[in-house]
Amino acid sequence: MRPHDYDTDVAIIGYGPSGVAAANALGSLGVSATAFERESDIYGRARAVTVNDWTMRLFQQVGLDERVKAHMDPTVALRWVTYDGTELLRLPFPPGRLGHATAYSIYQPAMEQTLRDGAARFGDRIRVEYGVEVTDVAQDTDGVTVTTRDLATGESAMTRARYALACYGGEPATRERLGVNLLGDTLNVRWVVIDGKVKRWWPDRHILTFWSDKERPVVDIALGRDNHRWEIPLKPGETDADFATHEDVWPLLESLGVSRDDIDIHGHAFYTHHIRSAESWRVGERVFLLGDAAHLMPPWAGSGMQSGIRDAFNIAWKLAGVLGGSLPASILDTYEAERRPNVDFYTEVSVQLGRIIKQELSEEEQAALATQSEELPPLLWPPFxxxxxxxxxxxxxxxxxxxxxxxxxxxxxxxxxxxxxxxxxxxxxxxxxxxxxxxxxxxxxxxxxxxxxxxxxxxxxxxxxxxxxxxxxxxxxxxxxxxxxxxxxxxxxxxxxxxxxxxxxxxxxx
CATH class of the missing domain: 3.40.30 (Glutaredoxin)
Known part of the structure; x- marks a missing residue:
């Protein structure tokens, strides 16, 4: 293969939310892309729980906003309550100014499927190879060569692209090959995430609720369709093995007033929260890191997945301009310059929301929060x-x-x-x-x-x-x-x- 023979404009490594968003954004701008994904199917568990009007406006840009809304419900407010039922703070969501509701509850597998179906609209312009792992990413002055191995047959193949987007999330092998370090911390708390199918309505089910408690704070949120989610920390001394079955997690839900008449548990899993960012979001001249490959944040602001989607749309229009000859390659330097401070902002918002949920605020901070309750909180600030x-x-x-x-x-x-x-x-x-x-x-x-x-x-x-x-x-x-x-x-x-x-x-x- 000669260096200037290209199979595609952009190689996308990983086809989760960031990768499929990049495929849609690039495809809509006339840019060809080939995506590589280890798994043949979408991950069946919901991880992200929300998108806001900024992200929905991006979906609108590629003509998918109405399709993804079919599996979502608008979020009207969030509140903080204690186990004795005391409501500490309620924040109604204002009307959106970006053409959509301020926020939506989502069911991530359904949303991802809609985005994958959307990318398929572009035919051969967007190709996806499932069941392959990337074994090497080599770049030179003219492009990037991605080497893959078919997990079923063991056969290797090489794909030549002008640029590559690393959207591989938590899979460390590609990150190690690129020599990228994630800097930051992993929080020393294990969380159990419980998903249920709703059988009947309970009071204020549609309001995003944070159960504030120093020992057992909880995120209680309606997902899209008829799903509901609880995120609950394990106490010191508790392990995953203590909650091995659905029967084991029922006492956690019952402490919140949730009964077996309200839901059927259809899954639970365990997670650890990270606050990490790659030391650089660009490797050489032609490889860019997006989403979880570039940054990880706690879930409190609902901005982890969304930040990856915004990464994808930010780099996509710039790549389209460079590949089309209307923009200089130097504009690609602005990808990290724009996106990193924005991700840092939402990471800090997430950390501070977590402090409220875990009742870690001092009396002075609690008093300041009460005086600011009439102002638009940073979580709802317009995009900038x-x-x-x-x-x-x-x-x-x-x-x-x-x-x-x-x-x-x-x-x-x-x-x-x-x-x-x-x-x-x-x-x-x-x-x-x-x-x-x-x-x-x-x-x-x-x-x-x-x-x-x-x-x-x-x-x-x-x-x-x-x-x-x-x-x-x-x-x-x-x-x-x-x-x-x-x-x-x-x-x-x-x-x-x-x-x-x-x-x-x-x-x-x-």
Whole structure:
């Protein structure tokens, strides 16, 4: 095989949530990919329990949001309660501003199957090889050679790709071959995770509940479909063997008021929580780490799996631009620059939520929490990046580095839909009641022209339109958001984050 003979654009190592998200994102952008997965079937146990409106907007980007919602239920609130029934805090979820409900309860196996079916839409552009293990990943200046072994036949094969995405999660062999170390800690507590089929409704079953207790804190959460989940720590001296059968775990549920009339247990497993991150999310020039291959966090913020999915969509549009020749290879440096601080943020949120659940807060911290209960908690903050492919500083009160809201919108001829569905897949420059082309300098416009950007004037619903270069913000949320932050014109990336705005400069980011 000659170095420049490529079998595929991108090799995807591992086909869990991060890998299948990458396949959908790449496929939708016209990029070919081949995925390699050891297991022939989806893991049958639910692990992740939620997705929020940011992640759902990504699914919308590849046309799968309505399909995955068929197996999900909106989450309306979360609360902290004690075993005696005292409610410490209840947090209703606000209406989503990204075009979807703020959060959804999921059943992960069903969601993953929908994503796999979605990737199959792209035919030969996205190929998946099941039942193979990756035995070597070698890169050179021109590409990556992935060597695999068929687990059934023992036969080896090589696949040549331009880039590779390592999405292999907890499987250590590939990580070791790449020479990647995960830095951080493994928490010294073992957890039993119990999944049940709901037989009848109990009070507030649909509210995500944290049972706060120093010895036995519990996560109590409705999953999608008719499933429910409890995550319960083992006490010192308890081992997995103490809860070997379903009968052994029933006393744990009964202490929460759950009876055999409420559910049938259909599975339980044991997990240990990690707080770890790879020392680098890029190996050489052509291999990138995503999801659990790059980072591990406790489950309290429900952001582990979601962070991997966001990794996939972030790197996908950048790879598509590089492979298509519209973006320089240097933009790939911004993958880790954007994603690592965001993952660190959610990891810290998760750690702090865990402290609340385990009643580890001091009296001063508890008092501060009570005074902040009316504010939007960090877990529900709108998506943002603190650094990356932007022009100007991503300051808290600016539009730069933030994801734009997604209102209901309308075209000039009256077609009504969600904003993203009307904007298309690429770059777009939006002007608040102004033609953005009249605000851009000649050099700025030439830069966005080279990226194939659209230019649209955003009108309010009480205004009229005349040309196809106008769009109506029916809900007023996008216009209101721009004016709150003092922006008249913004350049928006394919992932709907603002790359540049007129207060800090509208040139294409360096």
């Amino acid at each position: 990046y603190v650094a990356g492919w932007f022009t100007g500083a991503a300051a808290p009160d600016s539009t730069v580095g933030k994801m734009i809201p997604q209102p209901r919108a309308a075209t000039v001829n009256g077609l009504i839909g969600r904003l993203d569905d009307l904007l298309g897949d690429g770059f777009v420059v939006l002007g608040d009641n102004v033609d953005p082309k009249t605000v851009l300098s000649a050099g700025e416009k030439a830069g966005w022209d080279a990226l194939g950007a659209r230019y649209l004037t955003v009108r309010a619903a009480d205004q009229g339109t005349e040309t196809s270069d106008e769009i109506v913000d029916i809900d007023g949320t996008l216009i209101g958001w721009l004016r709150e932050r003092g922006a008249r014109v913004v350049a928006v990336r394919p992932d709907r984050f603002v790359a540049a705005a007129d207060p800090t400069g509208l040139s294409v980011p360096a």
